[in-house]
Amino acid sequence: MATRRIQRTEESRRLLVAAAAELFAEKGYRQTSFVDIADKAGISRGSIPWHFGNKLGLLQAVLDDQLHTVLTAFDEQAGDPLDQVMDFIRLPAARLFITLLAEAVEDGSPIREHYARLHAALRQGVQARIPAEALPAGTSAEAFTVLLVGAVIGVHAQWRVAPEAVDLDAVRTLLERMINV
Structure with missing residues (x-):
């Protein structure tokens, strides 16, 4: 019986x-309520x-869950780290x-610290997957990693706002050329 309760607890959490x-x-963090989340999950708030x-x-x-998902996707996908990014x-x-x-x-944001930890973990995860030979000469x-993550965030934001105006394949090709200069 305890095993079933543990399974239900894990499933509820998931x-x-x-x-x-x-x-x-x-909707964003602030605009999402416990009621919204509970209704969507079908679980008591x-x-x-x-x-x-x-x-x-x-x-x-x-x-934590989403970072794990992203880094697992990187690990499972063989090939060029730039393609993965x-x-x-x-x-x-x-x-x-x-x-x-x-x-x-935003100033005073309650999620700033959590987001900063996410970025640090994302940079660490990306950096661990970039081979030393992929680094431009004289670059730490x-x-x-800061430049690459920043570029991807900026490209992603533009693509989400106007996908018809952003050619991701062209961006990838240009980024590769810039890195291999």
């Missing part, structure tokens, strides 16, 4: 994280504080990261 990720990506403590705890669980733009997690960025940069891995 459903809440998935619902919150989708709603945070769609009282389950949210029980599982996560508060809304920021749920946000951290969402960010460009493919990130098309992942559902990328939309979440961009939506939350708008809130994270840290600086290269």
Whole structure:
């Protein structure tokens, strides 16, 4: 019986994280309520504080889950690290990261610290996957990773706003040329 209860608890948590990720990506953190999340997940809203403590705890669980998804996708996809980074733009997690960025940069944002940790983990994950020979001469891995992640975030934001105006394949080709200069 305890095993079944553990399974239900894990399933409830998973459903809440998935619902919150989708709603945070769609509406933003501030505009998403416990009621919205509970309704989407089909679970009592009282389950949210029980599982996560508060809304920021749920946000951290969402960010951890989405970062894990992104880094796992990188690991499972063999090939050029630049292709992997460009493919990130098309992942559902990328939309979440961009939506939350708008809130994270505001003064006094309750999610700034969580978002900063996400970026640090994302940079660390990307940097670990870039072979030293891919770095332009005289460039530190840290600086290269900051530039690459920043470029991808900027390209992704433009693509989300006007996909017809952004040719991701052309951007990838240009980024590769710039790196190999």
